[in-house]
Amino acid sequence: MNFNYYIPTKILFGRGKLNELGDQILPGKKALIVTSNGTSVKKYGYLDRVKGQLEKYGATYILFDKILPNPIKEHVMEGAALAKENGIDFIVGLGGGSSIDAAKAIAVMATNEGDYWDYISGGTGKGLPVPNDPLPIVAITTTAGTGTEADPWTVTTKSETNEKIGFGYDKTFPVLSVVDPELMLTVPKHLTAYQGFDALFHSTEGYLNTTSYVMSDLYALQAIVLIGKSLATAVQNGSNLDARENVALANTLAGMVESTSGCTSEHSIAHAISAYHPNFEHGAALISISIAYYTHFAQSGKCDDRMIQMAKALGKKDATCPMDFVEALRDLQVACDVADIKMSDYGVTREELPALVTNARETMGGLFEVDPTPLSDEDVLAILQASYK
Incomplete structure (x- = not known):
C-alpha cells in the first residue's frame, strides 16, 4: 500500500x-x-x-x-x-x-x-x-x-x-x-469502435501490468465496465449521448490508468504495425492482434484472477476462467462489427511479420518488461501469425 x-x-x-x-x-x-x-x-x-x-x-x-x-x-x-x-x-x-x-x-x-x-x-x-x-x-x-x-x-x-x-x-x-x-457525436461508426477498443486495451493492459496497484486498478476496472456497457451502443447508434458520455468517461479513466500503471507489449506490437503501415489505424491494429494476445496470457496461468476480473467487468458476470475474458472480448468485437479486421487489407504481408517483431522490441521494448509473464520474440511472432488474415 x-x-x-x-x-x-x-x-x-x-x-x-x-x-x-x-x-x-x-x-x-x-x-x-x-x-x-x-x-x-x-x-x-x-x-x-x-x-x-x-x-x-x-x-x-x-x-x-x-x-x-x-x-x-x-x-x-x-x-x-x-x-x-x-x-x-x-x-x-x-x-x-x-x-x-x-x-x-x-x-x-x-x-x-x-x-x-x-x-x-x-x-x-x-x-x-x-x-x-x-x-x-x-x-x-x-x-x-x-x-x-x-x-x-x-x-x-x-x-x-x-x-x-x-x-x-x-x-x-x-x-x-x-x-x-x-x-464526439460526429465520430464515424468504425472510428468510434477503433477508439473505444484503444481505451479498453489501455485499461486491460494497465490492469495486467506488473506496475499496477490499487489506484490504477480502480480506474481500469471502472473503464472496462463502462466500455462493456456502452461501446456497442455508441458504435451502432452514434447519436446516443448517454452511451457517448459513458465511453468518454471510460476513455478519460483509461488515461488515468496510463498515468498510474501503463501499457504492456500489446501496444508495442501495434505500434510496430502502424509504423510500417501508417494507414492502419492504431485501434484497428490493436483489435487485429487482441484475441491471440490475450489468449496467450489466458493460457499462461500467470494472471488468472485478473483475467477473470476483467471478464466480469466487461459483462460476463459468471466468469470463472481466464478464457472467459477472451470470449467476452470477442463478443464485444462482434457487437461492434470489428471482429474481422484483416491485416492484409492494410498491406501487411506474412513475410514481414518477423520484422514487426524486431521493431516492437527495438522501439518500445520497455513495455515487454511489464508484461504479466515474459513474452519472447517467438511468442510475439506466434501471436502475429495467429492474428494474420
Whole structure:
C-alpha cells in the first residue's frame, strides 16, 4: 500500500463543457492551436467554437493544422518552430489523440533546442534529459480513444526509420483538459469502435501490468465496465449521448490508468504495425492482434484472477476462467462489427511479420518488461501469425 500518485490535470468533463473554456484561467494570452489535417473540427464548427472561447478569454491564436492520424516528427519540429517564431505562450491540442499527442511534443520542442528524437528513449533516440520545461498544454478531445487528455504520453513516428515511439514525463501532462461528449457525436461508426477498443486495451493492459496497484486498478476496472456497457451502443447508434458520455468517461479513466500503471507489449506490437503501415489505424491494429494476445496470457496461468476480473467487468458476470475474458472480448468485437479486421487489407504481408517483431522490441521494448509473464520474440511472432488474415 505504498505508492506515489500524480495526475495534475484539471479536467472539465460533461455535456457542453467546451462552453466553459473561456471562463478558465488559461496559461497565457497567445495560443498555438494544433489540430489534424482532416476536416471534421472545421466542418462541425469545433475549431470556431474554440477560437471563440479563446477570444472570450482575451487570447489570440495561430493555427497549425497539419497533424496526421499517426503524428510524424517533421510536423512536431515544424509546429515548434512556428511556436518559437510567434512567441506562443501555450499549446491547444484540438481533436483526437493524434492532435493532442502532437501538441505535447510540439510543446516540448517549442522551448528546447535540437531534434525531438534527441529526447526519445528507444530505437535511434538519444534519451537525453529535456533541459527546459515545455509550454503549457490545453487538451480538447473530440474522440474517446487514447486518454491523452489525462496522461503525459505522446506517440510520434520517425518516418525515415519506421520508429513509432512513446514519450512523456511529469511536465507533459495537460494543465487543462476539456472532455465534452457532445463533440464526439460526429465520430464515424468504425472510428468510434477503433477508439473505444484503444481505451479498453489501455485499461486491460494497465490492469495486467506488473506496475499496477490499487489506484490504477480502480480506474481500469471502472473503464472496462463502462466500455462493456456502452461501446456497442455508441458504435451502432452514434447519436446516443448517454452511451457517448459513458465511453468518454471510460476513455478519460483509461488515461488515468496510463498515468498510474501503463501499457504492456500489446501496444508495442501495434505500434510496430502502424509504423510500417501508417494507414492502419492504431485501434484497428490493436483489435487485429487482441484475441491471440490475450489468449496467450489466458493460457499462461500467470494472471488468472485478473483475467477473470476483467471478464466480469466487461459483462460476463459468471466468469470463472481466464478464457472467459477472451470470449467476452470477442463478443464485444462482434457487437461492434470489428471482429474481422484483416491485416492484409492494410498491406501487411506474412513475410514481414518477423520484422514487426524486431521493431516492437527495438522501439518500445520497455513495455515487454511489464508484461504479466515474459513474452519472447517467438511468442510475439506466434501471436502475429495467429492474428494474420
